[in-house]
Amino acid sequence: xxxxxxxxxxxxxxxxxxSGILLHNTIYDVVPLSSKLAILDAQLPVKQAFKIMHDEGLxxxxxxxxxQGTVTxxxxxxxxxxxxxxxxxxxxxxxxxxxxxxxxxxxxxxxLQFYGGPDGAVMxxxxxxxVKDSDNLVDVALTIIRNEISSVPIFKSLPDSxxxxxxxxxxxxxxxxxxxxxxxxxxxxxxxxxxxLLNIPIGTWSPHTGRASxxxxxxxxLTSPLNSCLDLLLQDRVSSIPIVDDNGSLRDVYSLSDIMAxxxxxxxxxxxxxxxxxxxxxxxxxxLQGRRQCHTCLQxxxxxxxxxxxxxxxxxxxxxIEQSTRFVEGIISLxxxxxxxxx
Numbered sequence: 244x245x246x247x248x249x250x251x252x253x254x255x256x257x258x259x260x261x262s263g264i265l266l267h268n269t270i271y272d273v274v275p276l277s278s279k280l281a282i283l284d285a286q287l288p289v290k291q292a293f294k295i296m297h298d299e300g301l302x303x304x305x306x307x308x309x310x311q312g313t314v315t316x317x318x319x320x321x322x323x324x325x326x327x328x329x330x331x332x333x334x335x336x337x338x339x340x341x342x343x344x345x346x347x348x349x350x351x352x353x354x355l356q357f358y359g360g361p362d363g364a365v366m367x368x369x370x371x372x373x374v375k376d377s378d379n380l381v382d383v384a385l386t387i388i389r390n391e392i393s394s395v396p397i398f399k400s401l402p403d404s405x406x407x408x409x410x411x412x413x414x415x416x417x418x419x420x421x422x423x424x425x426x427x428x429x430x431x432x433x434x435x436x437x438x439x440l441l442n443i444p445i446g447t448w449s450p451h452t453g454r455a456s457x458x459x460x461x462x463x464x465l466t467s468p469l470n471s472c473l474d475l476l477l478q479d480r481v482s483s484i485p486i487v488d489d490n491g492s493l494r495d496v497y498s499l500s501d502i503m504a505x506x507x508x509x510x511x512x513x514x515x516x517x518x519x520x521x522x523x524x525x526x527x528x529x530x531l532q533g534r535r536q537c538h539t540c541l542q543x544x545x546x547x548x549x550x551x552x553x554x555x556x557x558x559x560x561x562x563x564i565e566q567s568t569r570f571v572e573g574i575i576s577l578x579x580x581x582x583x584x585x586x
Contacts, residue, residue, distance in 0.1 A: 250442060257435040261584050264425050265380035265418070270397055273380065273421045274411045282307050282409065283318060285348040292347050293323050293506040302500035305396055305409060306347060314396060314409045315371055318347055320499045323506065324473050325354060331516050375400045376410050380421070383413050384581045391480050393559070415577040420554040436547040443546055445583040446563065446575035452542075454573070462487045462571055465494060465522040472497055472521050485562050485571045486521055492569040493562055496537055497521055504528045539564050542572060553577055
């Protein structure tokens, strides 16, 4: 019986193969032939913009600047959180009535002043991070990872008669879906795909598992203040936090995009964040969309199973649980996957 392959060798072979696939395909190969892309005018009132984002189920949207004739920025769920913070801290600074007329562009400028650098200096607006449709998938994935963003605008390499430089948005999920379709054609060539997670250095783990992590695994309880949850999401620059009961068992996942539920019927204007719990915030979400599935796996799940789960549209992370108790052992995000794949 032949000896088991060395795990380090398996990983090296796998990464080499993945790099080959990603380097020889461009982001244009991943863009759907037909898709709906929402773009907002930067002069649109903030309140109306966030309502549109909620109604359309958008966690972020490109901003069009008519004066410059191009896309100049992105409006995100993080912007909504920061706006709520400012609104709650100083209602006179940005009252609900003013939001009716306050344009997105003015909010973006005010944000640079209100949320300055650590020394109190006003932050400078940075150029829009984007990629070209001719960029290979390695470069696109690294652009997303290194800038800690969830998606990046794809600009056309050559201008056309439409005058619109934006082709689409690139996401790690879209790249992974493309990659999985390629791996299905040659899965037998990569033995690492059948390895269990417990044998692969990937993800963020609870200390009790004894596994090393580059960052701390954060969990919160249903009774935790929503403010605490938002603090962790912004400070740790993560997109979601597992919500557990008193025994540490998974109950739900609160994501940064879930905050957009408070834009429905101006709920945000009638609450005080300090008095809202994670349970209260999730209840608002349930009332609007019903209860949702938490995507989970086990430490004994294979790498292939996790890749396939994360390639499903809308899935950005899987929570690793203990099967019988649903105790949260770790979390694996799309960013974790590509950080591992690209070595």
